[in-house]
Amino acid sequence: DVKVTQSSRYLVKRTGEKVFLECVQDMDHENMFWYRQDPGLGLRLIYFSYDVKMKEKGDIPEGYSVSREKKERFSLILESASTNQTSMYLCASSLPIRYPRRWGYTFGSGTRLTVV
């Protein structure tokens, strides 16, 4: 069963801490994504990566960074956590759109992060 695994389901961190959210996929997908989900705002793209060591900013990258050292792993880093980063974080992976028959996002179960 192919899947995207996020390391933590729930996480509580203190303001100012450095936070790592880990995501691993076993589908050999080139693309990986980090989204943030907030009530009334839907899913907003933070960062995405289309290859190892490659990354691009999404719509709301401020306060975040990412790392992709291996194809299967995509990490989201909160350099100094703040209370406005309390949210649900969703990781996803996909093949490139040039494979339309097989194209689609697979999402992880999400990490609910609370910053206190």
Next chain:
Amino acid sequence: AQKVTQAQTEISVVEKEDVTLDCVYETRDTTYYLFWYKQPPSGELVFLIRRNSFDEQNEISGRYSWNFQKSTSSFNFTITASQVVDSAVYFCALIQSYNTDKLIFGTGTRLQVFP
């Protein structure tokens, strides 16, 4: 600019009622894909359907059906004879083909089905 609008924030129905979730999109591209995802209380997004811009045929899958109309830039989702298990947040999403692999999501519609 691309945009997906789900004007219905929350819908409540009683079991066995039919319900339609609206989705309106904006894009300048002539080739694009539209999607619906379901997010049950467990949190994981579940893929429901993908439709490309060249295929305007409506689709039916069991109790689910989708109405794609390019003339009104809409891709509406209907659940027939709703069940309690249909309670979830439903997201409509858009991708512009070939120059990006990024999905743009609407804000979601929370559907509550009461017994």
